Amino acid sequence: xxxxxxxxxxxxxxxxTPDLSGPTASADSVAVAVVPATPNIARPxxxxxxxxxxxxxxxxxxxxxxxxxxxxxxxxARRRLDLDALVGYVPARHAGTALTIATVKVxxxxxxxxxxxxxxxxxxxxxxAYGSYTFGLRNAGKEGQYPDDYYWWSRTVRVGPVLGSSxxxxxxxxxxxxxxxxxxxxxxxxxxxxxxxxxxNRRALxxxxxxxxxxxxxxxx
Amino acid sequence: MxxxxxxxxxxxxxxxxxxxxxSACELVEFSPNDHRARADQKDLTAKNLARxxxxxxxxxxxxxxxxxxxxxxxxxxxxxxxxxVNQQPxxxxxxxxxxxxxxxxxxxxxxxxxxxxxxxxxxxTVIGNHDHVANGREAYQEIFGPLNYSFVYADTKxxxxxxxxxxxxxxxxxxxxxxxRGQLADLNGASRSVVISHVPPQDGDFDPNLRxxxxxxxxxxxxxxxxxxxxxxxxxxxxxxNDGVTYVNSYDFEKRKxxxxxxxxxxxxxxxxxxx
Numbered sequence: 001x002x003x004x005x006x007x008x009x010x011x012x013x014x015x016x017t018p019d020l021s022g023p024t025a026s027a028d029s030v031a032v033a034v035v036p037a038t039p040n041i042a043r044p045x046x047x048x049x050x051x052x053x054x055x056x057x058x059x060x061x062x063x064x065x066x067x068x069x070x071x072x073x074x075x076x077a078r079r080r081l082d083l084d085a086l087v088g089y090v091p092a093r094h095a096g097t098a099l100t101i102a103t104v105k106v107x108x109x110x111x112x113x114x115x116x117x118x119x120x121x122x123x124x125x126x127x128x129a130y131g132s133y134t135f136g137l138r139n140a141g142k143e144g145q146y147p148d149d150y151y152w153w154s155r156t157v158r159v160g161p162v163l164g165s166s167x168x169x170x171x172x173x174x175x176x177x178x179x180x181x182x183x184x185x186x187x188x189x190x191x192x193x194x195x196x197x198x199x200x201n202r203r204a205l206x207x208x209x210x211x212x213x214x215x216x217x218x219x220x221x
Numbered sequence: 222m223x224x225x226x227x228x229x230x231x232x233x234x235x236x237x238x239x240x241x242x243x244s245a246c247e248l249v250e251f252s253p254n255d256h257r258a259r260a261d262q263k264d265l266t267a268k269n270l271a272r273x274x275x276x277x278x279x280x281x282x283x284x285x286x287x288x289x290x291x292x293x294x295x296x297x298x299x300x301x302x303x304x305x306v307n308q309q310p311x312x313x314x315x316x317x318x319x320x321x322x323x324x325x326x327x328x329x330x331x332x333x334x335x336x337x338x339x340x341x342x343x344x345x346t347v348i349g350n351h352d353h354v355a356n357g358r359e360a361y362q363e364i365f366g367p368l369n370y371s372f373v374y375a376d377t378k379x380x381x382x383x384x385x386x387x388x389x390x391x392x393x394x395x396x397x398x399x400x401x402r403g404q405l406a407d408l409n410g411a412s413r414s415v416v417i418s419h420v421p422p423q424d425g426d427f428d429p430n431l432r433x434x435x436x437x438x439x440x441x442x443x444x445x446x447x448x449x450x451x452x453x454x455x456x457x458x459x460x461x462x463n464d465g466v467t468y469v470n471s472y473d474f475e476k477r478k479x480x481x482x483x484x485x486x487x488x489x490x491x492x493x494x495x496x497x
Contacts, residue, residue, distance in 0.1 A: 062249035090251040096359025155355040204296035213248040
């Protein structure tokens, strides 16, 4: 399911309405493009602007991508699929040098459960993946420092899976008619290097050993 | 009865909450290069040295320690190694010749400590090239301690020195030969000396411009029992420079073997290989 939506989202990513009449349009992109707006969740700002792309802002700590991370993103597929970009900061006292971490993250949340008429909605499960690039490491390897393939892994690029849930609160609609929501989320994640360590040592290491936790806020505008 | 139960219950709850809070703090990781650690997993070199010095070798007993290296990402093997070493009688401490971590990450160093802290005896480390990767040098200093240090135990001065020249892009200052010379010139009352480093001087990762000065310093040290290294992941003993100085290389954890080193008399020693 997730790859289908990801593909659909990528196909539908430009803020123009996909041409649905062409014989080459795939079933996936059509499925996303013709999804009707759900009242109070996503409303078209004005005709011609794709309504499945609400913008959101993010504020996050942890998750291996910053003590403090700020970012933004787009939602697709009736806000089930988020594509986020974050920039995180780690001060030198926690990592030896001050680090700046750029992250791209895709999350898919198939269910949203409204909690009565309280304006609250629970997203019980979101799954996804992230990739990050770290700037500012002391020893990421200089040109000619090591023979080829001396270290097989990248010091700067990390990738890993993400799993989480969130609780949303409906805010008054924006002036342009968009539904606004404030969401508190957590994510459990790990990275490729921790994953390799766990895979090779399932007796000595547990999943909690390799887990990281992110806590964040998302403001949909 | 009730107040006692209540207070111990509260105390346990408080300690539990504190532990959960601390682990939550580590769980909210800022970066894999984040080197924050619980208080009891910081300054491990100083803590292990304090434990060692607190139990001096009784007169007449023989200096005996376990020598291994390159624990890297071999955590299952580390578990078995600890079980085996804990059955060895008459061993006073364990030495690990660097590459505690594989990727230079603080969490890896803490994973290794999670196993090695179950040893009945203290353990001491020297930094390896993998511990320098990314911001590993800072993580090592936070979790273990100094990159170059020495201690005296059982009439022997142990000098542990960073020889991972390539990680400094061969800047001509690593290893710090003047520091080594100073350490070996004054043995603080000991009569024997042992030097431990990760990269052996005959290796391509050792600064070629400092090789002669380093090997020469060892050659001129009459108290030297041997030089001990890791990095090569296998046991060897020999005199690569044919100058009377013996170099001993450790097994890595993955080989599932280690050495029991006994030092006695003037500069005599015995190496026993143990499989686990």
